[in-house]
Amino acid sequence: MARITDRLFGLIDGYAENGARYMAQRTGRRSVLSLIGKAAIGGALLPILPFDRAGGGTARAQAEKTDVECEYWRYCALDGFLCTCCGGSVNQCPPNAAVSKVTWVGTCQNPADSKEYLISYNDCCGVSSCGRCLCNFNLRERPGYRMGVHNDINWCMANEASNYHCTVAAVVGLGSSGG
Amino acid sequence: MARITDRLFGLIDGYAENGARYMAQRTGRRSVLSLIGKAAIGGALLPILPFDRAGGGTARAQAEKTDVECEYWRYCALDGFLCTCCGGSVNQCPPNAAVSKVTWVGTCQNPADSKEYLISYNDCCGVSSCGRCLCNFNLRERPGYRMGVHNDINWCMANEASNYHCTVAAVVGLGSSGG
């Protein structure tokens, strides 16, 4: 954890909303993240067709799901293509895609230990949009006036290679849904 | 017919194969076409997924078919999106798409009068690829060494606005399949 925070490079929006807001930031090829105000934050790219809500409106704790399925626990606020289907892994971008410099964060409960983890959703950038495993869960997601928890925007926005490719979900700490 | 030939503007490849080869040409917003060697010629854009050949390998004379179906008689050598599904008609481009300056030609039999007609396949150009009614019939189609009857290439190639949008099929005369 010290290693992570040592590398933390805050990209502050310059504005306080409900306290402070912070964007996740990635330096070089190592990642670190950020968060916003209270509870977790979300927002990445977007989808739409995955509107089958047979499993309910949110993706809570489905222990049997794997990381190539939308209902996998880490994806509770992920809106985009799973990098696990695109040549990456649950927390690694595909070989040729740049990690987004800014991210949004969600708080998802891991059914294996019943703990809530803070998840950083990094978009992977600079390659044609992957087009596979489009997922869309929105636990505590909010519109762009809570930018750090907004997942209907291209989070490759701060990368020079700005094209959206896919999204990873990395654990960055323990979280709390705040209720 | 005189009106058409008056406007004919030949774009000659500068090479004779099996005689002469001529590209269809369109001047201003009026169209005229050309042909190649003996028999008809083909070649436009391409498709692939429409590989269901339930109706047979070629599109001959299916009288009951309409011009939004691949098996419509004029489409016997058409490979691309039907403009009839894209805001155009069987022989008119959609409102905002430029008519291709060069075309390929096919010879298709009209089941209504059992006559063979020479069909000019103009691509419509300069707008995002339409994506609807992808068809692929290849009667007397040949590879690019018979360019005028080749339909696996973007016939918007001679237009400044070169993006492929869809394909029309205009009657330009009576044809003969040459056997």
Next chain:
Amino acid sequence: MRSALLGLSFISLLASAAFAQDEIQPETVGNLTIPRGTEIVFSVDLALNHVVDGRVYALNSKDLKLLGIIGTGSLGMVHVPQGTSDIYVATSHLSRTTRGTRSDFVEIYSGEDLTFKEEIPISNNRAQALNYRSLIWTSSDLKYLFIQNATPATSVTVVDMLAKTQVADIPNPGCYGIFPASKTPTRFATTCGDGTFGTINVTADGSAEMRASEPIFDADKDALFSGAYRWGENWVFTSYAGNIYVVDVEGETAKLVDKIAVSEGVEGNWRPGGYQPITVRNDTGMAYLLMHSNGTEGSHKNPAEEIWAVDLKTKKVVGRAASVPGIALSASQGDAPALFVIDGLKAEIVRYDLPAAGQAFALTPGVAASGGALPDQVEVR
């Protein structure tokens, strides 16, 4: 006629056959036209699988037949203003399609034949977002076009559409979305994460300050959706928990005019959902909402099961009707009132005819047609 053909000796095929009256006569290829006055439905397609190649599908509102396609680049935002037949797109192009340098533009397309007319360069900080209609909007006099930016710091680009140039980039930190005033063309409001509305007045030199309203909503407990609809001089929002907020943005600061609890007391925990969950018929003051049952935290993008009609004047739900799984809707404002809904599962546009004013609410299902690969905004004009 035969001799004319023979004169062109290389047309060997035609040379042997003159045209008879009963044969199909030679045709020339041109362009189809769109009849003047055609009411057009615009299906804005994100095309996420090929995100650099977004489109607008222009459909005839009567039969939803495709009239033509407009390319909208990478995550282009689309505005179909009243008072002009043009269509405005704010978008990005990369120099090598999916890589290379990003360049942003406002592009103007003709609403009459969908052709490209003009482009205006803008700064490269606009929000590359889903197609929320509130991210791009004209001033009431059509002089300015306002575009929401996010880097992720938020600001608003102001384009002078007469001078064809960007004139300002006004910070709206912590806020998002553009809701222009009606009487004061230089004024627009924006929704903020602290529950206030900011009001911004654009000055001639491009400077501006944002004035916060009193708190109007709670972004934690009852967040406003971005996809609001104009009703006369007010803007009508709906919220995650199922309220309608009518907001007056005309003054120096915004004011809450009405708050209508739509699903209070209704069994099933019904909530609004989707990307554009509310629309309003301007003449009748009737709002239509995309509603889903068993709403929970995180269900706010669930597709609709029903469409509810809410009379903004009497503040009552006047009807409910089954719906396709809608994620966005727009009401036509013309003489043949209808709703156009995006079916989020089929990516289709569905037309529902509305009863005439004064008649009891009902939805009459009409035609349906493809809205593209991943449509997320629908407009009608």
Next chain:
Amino acid sequence: MRSALLGLSFISLLASAAFAQDEIQPETVGNLTIPRGTEIVFSVDLALNHVVDGRVYALNSKDLKLLGIIGTGSLGMVHVPQGTSDIYVATSHLSRTTRGTRSDFVEIYSGEDLTFKEEIPISNNRAQALNYRSLIWTSSDLKYLFIQNATPATSVTVVDMLAKTQVADIPNPGCYGIFPASKTPTRFATTCGDGTFGTINVTADGSAEMRASEPIFDADKDALFSGAYRWGENWVFTSYAGNIYVVDVEGETAKLVDKIAVSEGVEGNWRPGGYQPITVRNDTGMAYLLMHSNGTEGSHKNPAEEIWAVDLKTKKVVGRAASVPGIALSASQGDAPALFVIDGLKAEIVRYDLPAAGQAFALTPGVAASGGALPDQVEVR
């Protein structure tokens, strides 16, 4: 650790929780790598519905799991050369994605991690075609890259891959496709509409003349497919009527070495079909063909019902096996012989394991995976 966190006071959430051993530890995000020596299948996707955004899907040949994607722009032609791990793409980008100025490039991608390495501008006349493998090919010494042009007049762009510049544009009128010689790196052949092969020698100053062979095929009665395969120093073609042509392009003019009538005397009028209907295992000299029954004029792009194995040395069909509706195939040349076939109806890549050399022909169906939206070329290296 706790104090380090508290030092960053704005991380309010983390501040309250240290990590225990049994919890998931914090992760950093980087890039996955492709293990050295991975045999890769390249599915070239035309993506016609979004034609500006073509791609190559790189799949692990064993399980067809996606390794990564390379963007190939508008109707980009793809070459996966032997002798280097790079991947070459000749493509076009429009300045405004689907409109604006066209610019053509050769783009070099790393075969090790699929990253973009370099681009070389070329003239804007290359054939924007389906992905026929013969439209782009390297010289045998990798010094030159040859690219087929069509305006529709045909010519061949020559790029010096060491100097990183285009050095020539050589007319090949009435001809199409590039089939380089093996011993003379400056030499390539091309198929012509009059049934001859043209042979072109590139000179240092970029000038070149084309020498015609004796007639080798009849484009009316037995047209050669464009998608030929190299076998040692020969090129192996198949034809609409069901013949295999083995052609020697090493000399000043090309020579027909062998013509094998594949479907002669076989009931059902079987013919080759598709976009890449023939492949050859280099070590065994075994050719594999995509075959459909009831062949007629115009059926040459019909998908396969069977795959036939033809021994090029004995000139005999040695086996037939049922196939997915294949429209293109490639044989792996490594130790685990396999065919990779594009299923034209499902847009999938299908792996068929081949028997070891000396064993009787059979196809063992293996994994299948998406090859993109509209794949039309498959390569393996």
